Amino acid sequence: MAMTKPATRPANPRFSSGPCAKIPTFSLDKLADAPLGRSHRAAVGKSKLKAAIEETRDLLGIPADYKIGIVPASDTGAMEMAMWSMLGERKAEMVAWESFGSGWVTDVVKQLKIDAEVKTADYGEIVDFAEIDFNNDVVFTWNGTTSGVRVPNGDAIPADRDGLTLCDATSAAFAMDLPWDKLDVTTFSWQKVLGGEAAHGVLILSPRAVARLESYTPAWPLPKIFRLTKGGKLIDGIFTGATINTPSMLCVEDYLVALDWARSEGGLKGIIARAEANAQAVWDFCDAHDWIANLAVDPATRSNTSVCLKFTDDRIKDGAAFAKAIAKRLEAEGVALDVGAYRDAPAGLRIWCGGTVETADLQAMLPWLEWAFDAEIDAQA
Numbered sequence: 150m151a152m153t154k155p156a157t158r159p160a161n162p163r164f165s166s167g168p169c170a171k172i173p174t175f176s177l178d179k180l181a182d183a184p185l186g187r188s189h190r191a192a193v194g195k196s197k198l199k200a201a202i203e204e205t206r207d208l209l210g211i212p213a214d215y216k217i218g219i220v221p222a223s224d225t226g227a228m229e230m231a232m233w234s235m236l237g238e239r240k241a242e243m244v245a246w247e248s249f250g251s252g253w254v255t256d257v258v259k260q261l262k263i264d265a266e267v268k269t270a271d272y273g274e275i276v277d278f279a280e281i282d283f284n285n286d287v288v289f290t291w292n293g294t295t296s297g298v299r300v301p302n303g304d305a306i307p308a309d310r311d312g313l314t315l316c317d318a319t320s321a322a323f324a325m326d327l328p329w330d331k332l333d334v335t336t337f338s339w340q341k342v343l344g345g346e347a348a349h350g351v352l353i354l355s356p357r358a359v360a361r362l363e364s365y366t367p368a369w370p371l372p373k374i375f376r377l378t379k380g381g382k383l384i385d386g387i388f389t390g391a392t393i394n395t396p397s398m399l400c401v402e403d404y405l406v407a408l409d410w411a412r413s414e415g416g417l418k419g420i421i422a423r424a425e426a427n428a429q430a431v432w433d434f435c436d437a438h439d440w441i442a443n444l445a446v447d448p449a450t451r452s453n454t455s456v457c458l459k460f461t462d463d464r465i466k467d468g469a470a471f472a473k474a475i476a477k478r479l480e481a482e483g484v485a486l487d488v489g490a491y492r493d494a495p496a497g498l499r500i501w502c503g504g505t506v507e508t509a510d511l512q513a514m515l516p517w518l519e520w521a522f523d524a525e526i527d528a529q530a
């Protein structure tokens with residue numbers, strides 16, 4: 150049976166979960182003000198880095214007494230330097246419900262080998278935060294990018310905890326409200342919700358995190374790119390734009406342009422609303438079709454960025470092959486790029502809904518998903 154193809158295609162078929170779609174107004178000439186070929190330590194470079202830090206604070210509503218640093222190696226670099234610098238002072242609780250959180254568990258249990266309790270949940274589920282002892286150091290991911298399951302809010306994190314909370318918020322920052330008073334270490338990368346470039350991480354420290362850095366020296370050696378203190382004192386320069394090593398001023402400019410765009414969209418509230426509207430379009434599609442469903446079991450934990458979907462039709466013979474074939478059809482038609490589920494996640498699709506994606510593009514893409522589903526059911530018969 151020949152399936153009729155939808156009449157319209159999305160103007161932008163980029164729904165990748167990282168690097169994510171650039172801002173809708175992006176063009177390379179927007180980067181013309183980048184101080185290329187100049188030292189990042191020159192006044193012009195330093196002022197751009199400082200602006201990136203302060204505009205991040207302003208847009209995300211990060212308290213004035215929190216430190217914000219631009220660090221090497223993207224979100225991974227920011228998380229690793231925090232874990233290697235701060236953990237080991239007390240017991241750790243490692244909390245994971247998908248692939249990236251599991252990666253942090255491996256680091257702590259197999260590499261740092263510190264006293265740690267591991268709490269995990271399957272893909273689609275979340276660990277019960279009421280079971281966590283926040284007098285330990287707790288490491289978790291705000292939005293599990295590979296399962297599409299997020300922490301609904303910070304209510305379960307006590308204000309008077311003794312331990313530190315270390316939160317990988319890379320696919321949450323700029324799309325979800327983050328309770329800064331509950332987060333001691335927060336990390337993200339520019340390549341996610343704002344559609345920036347990879348390789349640079351952002352590390353945000355509460356005063357309690359700084360106190361830990363200045364009062365505790367880990368038993369293991371730290372390479373230069375992980376070192377946040379010198380002589381027992383925080384290296385303050387890292388948090389004012391004097392980066393540990395050389396950043397890309399082109400990427401910095403690109404981030405500044407994205408921050409500007411976010412401001413023009415109504416700031417944090419505006420870009421969260423964009424992500425919500427995008428995710429809602431996909432959720433509505435799932436509600437209207439009985440062959441596809443959100444991987445997140447509890448609607449309160451459904452991600453509004455990395456929306457993960459599973460096929461639920463009994464006629465599907467080989468779930469993994471089926472999902473791959475759908476993603477391939479969508480890509481071949483040029484209507485959805487990079488929407489296959491993450492390699493370690495259950496078979497299905499993952500559609501990025503962060504604020505740089507246009508709702509109209511999702512709405513134009515979803516009929517193609519229906520077309521691809523029908524075509525693939527037909528093909529396997």
Ligand SMILES: Cc1ncc(COP(=O)(O)O)c(C=O)c1O
Pocket residue numbers: 166167222223224225226249250290292293294295317319320338340347348
């Ligand atoms: C939750 C989470 N943590 C860490 C990473 C790694 O990020 P990066 O490649 O920016 O280091 C990703 C990337 O998708 C992620 O989604």
